[in-house]
Amino acid sequence: MKGRDRGVANYDWVSKFPAATVRHLHCHSSDHRPISLVFNPNNESQRWFRKPFCFEEIWLSDNGCSDMVNCIKSISVSIRASEDLLIWPQTPDGSYTVRSAYRMLAMASHNAQLGTSNLNTSKKLWSGIWKLQVPSKVRHFMWRASGEALPTRSNLRYRHVLVDGTCNLCEDHPEDAMHCLWMYDYVKCIWLSDPTFNFPRAKCFNNFCDLVLFVLSEATSSTAALFAMVAWCIWVRPNKLREGQQVWDVSDTIQRAWDL
Ligand SMILES: [Zn+2]
Structure with a gap:
């Protein structure tokens, strides 16, 4: 499904433009559908006016609202x-x-990729x-590598x-984080050049996250x-x-990591 952008407005704004609506436009070459903000769809801006939410007393006696009323009453004040x-x-x-908000958003996007059953893993x-x-x-x-959020070829294809x-x-494997950072032959040589990293080699991992x-645990x-x-x-x-910067020799990668 194509990504759908959304509009967010507060009550003040909605009360100024009560009939405004967001429409999704069609597009073919992007994974996002552009949105168009329409202030006055059928020249009906004054036909209705949205009231801000407020609790009506009559709801207390309406059976259909009993669950909500009991729920609100159970909140100790x-x-x-x-x-x-x-x-x-x-x-x-x-x-x-800001840090906690960043963390919340990062967790949310990560969980969306992993599925909710993996919340604890996450x-x-x-x-x-x-x-x-x-x-x-x-x-x-x-964090991005573990969530397959690096711009690897595999990920770019997915997007x-x-x-x-x-x-x-x-030209033999999908280029995901696991391949770029752990499995690809030349990368494997880097890891094997330091016996410190022999311990995970005996194991098979489904992905970089594993x-x-x-x-982290061992x-x-x-x-x-x-x-x-x-x-x-x-x-x-x-x-x-690629950017023409000076780089270290491949065989010096681990030394380079020590130096940083
Ligand atoms: Zn490869």
């Missing part, structure tokens, strides 16, 4: 007269932080990656940017941090090369 407060549920002290992964003693750009990279998601170096979870925190740094170096090296 403080006996002291105090102002209502806005509470942000994503932090222990209820105050909003939480474990998030807290493990967040604890890594590495620069935050590397943590973000690890209809490319027709073919096969790795164009070996590999990261394994490393390795010491310094090995896990080095793992993340090496993966990051493997990921950025080809991009740096």
Whole structure:
């Protein structure tokens, strides 16, 4: 299904443009349908006026509303007269932080990809990656790699940017995070050059997320941090090369990760 953009408006805005509506336009070459904001669809802007929500007393005696009324009555209210407060549920002290909002959104998109049954896996992964003693750009990279959110060929194909998601170096495998960062022959040589990373080699992993979870649970925190740094170096090296920047020799990748 094509991605549908949506419009969001607050009550003040809606009361100024009561008949405004959002229409989805057709398009063929993007995975998004553009939206068009129509202020006055049938010249009927004054025909109705949306009332802000308020609770009507009559609902208390209406049987159809009994569930909702009982639910509201069950909320215990403080006996002291105090102002209502806005509470942000994503932090222990209820105050909003950008970091907690970022975390909430990142978790939501990750869970959408993994499916809700894997919520615990996702939480474990998030807290493990967040604890890594590495620069935050590397943590973000690890999070995106684990959720198959890197611009690999496989992912670009999934998003209809490319027709073919096969790795164009070996022309043999789909180029997903697992292939780019762990399985591809030349990448494998990098990992094998340091015996520290022999321990996950005996195991088979379905995807990069499983590999990261394994490393987070089995390795010491310094090995896990080095793992993340090496993966990051493997990921950025080809991009740096493409941009004509100076890069380290492939065989020095692990040393490079140590140095960073
Ligand atoms: Zn390949």
